[in-house]
Amino acid sequence: MLMKKEITRKIIVINGEGKMEVSILELTQQLHNLFEKFQTVSSEYADYKDILFDDINTELAEDSFKTLKLLNNGRKIWSITRFKSFIKGLNLNSNEESIQKLINYVDNKDKAEFITNTFEKILLSNSKLACCVMGIMLNDMCGTNKNISQENLVILQALSMMNDFDIINFTHLMSISPWGKGKKYKTIKINDINGCVNKYNDTKQGIDLTINLLEKYGLIESDGEIDLSMDSDDIDLSSAEYEKYSEFNTLSQTLYEYTKKVVAI
Numbered sequence: 127m128l129m130k131k132e133i134t135r136k137i138i139v140i141n142g143e144g145k146m147e148v149s150i151l152e153l154t155q156q157l158h159n160l161f162e163k164f165q166t167v168s169s170e171y172a173d174y175k176d177i178l179f180d181d182i183n184t185e186l187a188e189d190s191f192k193t194l195k196l197l198n199n200g201r202k203i204w205s206i207t208r209f210k211s212f213i214k215g216l217n218l219n220s221n222e223e224s225i226q227k228l229i230n231y232v233d234n235k236d237k238a239e240f241i242t243n244t245f246e247k248i249l250l251s252n253s254k255l256a257c258c259v260m261g262i263m264l265n266d267m268c269g270t271n272k273n274i275s276q277e278n279l280v281i282l283q284a285l286s287m288m289n290d291f292d293i294i295n296f297t298h299l300m301s302i303s304p305w306g307k308g309k310k311y312k313t314i315k316i317n318d319i320n321g322c323v324n325k326y327n328d329t330k331q332g333i334d335l336t337i338n339l340l341e342k343y344g345l346i347e348s349d350g351e352i353d354l355s356m357d358s359d360d361i362d363l364s365s366a367e368y369e370k371y372s373e374f375n376t377l378s379q380t381l382y383e384y385t386k387k388v389v390a391i
Contacts, residue, residue, distance in 0.1 A: 167234050216265050218262055300382040312374040344377060346373065346375070348371070
């Protein structure tokens with residue numbers, strides 16, 4: 127059984143080639159280099175490095191910049207696990223276990239802020255899958271050197287609120303029926319939900335919870351239709367029924383391109 131001191135010194139990273147060890151010191155050094163890069167694009171980061179890395183071999187101060195608390199003496203192993211999931215997504219289809227892509231990517235203040243915002247979301251996340259998807263999204267952005275868009279910000283916020291069940295339910299629901307060619311929206315039909323329940327052993331209640339969450343954070347939009355039944359002879363016999371339905375939007379389509387890489391469909 128590993129003692130607490132041993133746990134603070136290393137992280138076990140699983141990849142396609144087996145096991146490799148990434149030390150806390152190595153990750154701290156990578157973050158040190160990343161924040162040095164931040165300083166070159168924004169004076170707002172000028173004091174952070176000195177505060178955080180006076181002695182890279184010592185414990186990080188309890189009141190350190192909160193995006194780096196995951197390295198604070200290993201006191202929250204779950205944070206390290208989620209950060210490890212992020213790195214796995216960042217280096218998708220690669221044996222590399224580093225944040226060098228982020229260092230290469232940062233060339234302006236907006237990118238620096240987006241990365242620190244992502245780290246904060248990792249610490250607050252309750253989903254290893256969501257953290258991995260965050261890494262995949264940044265892997266895509268780094269690969270094409272994309273600037274930060276409103277779409278990225280909305281997807282990141284939604285991911286920070288999703289749990290593993292949400293990631294799985296969303297991916298299954300998106301995959302159960304094809305997205306119509308040239309369509310901006312994809313209606314979520316009761317047959318789609320039933321299809322997920324039957325094919326993937328999901329639960330209807332769980333899918334409904336995921337739909338409600340995604341609607342709250344802008345990845346699903348609600349609309350409705352009014353069915354009028356008019357009686358010209360007797361107005362009292364006329365009726366109107368409103369039927370609400372939900373639709374995936376293009377943000378969902380983008381997120382699905384990331385989540386299907388980590389969820390079996």
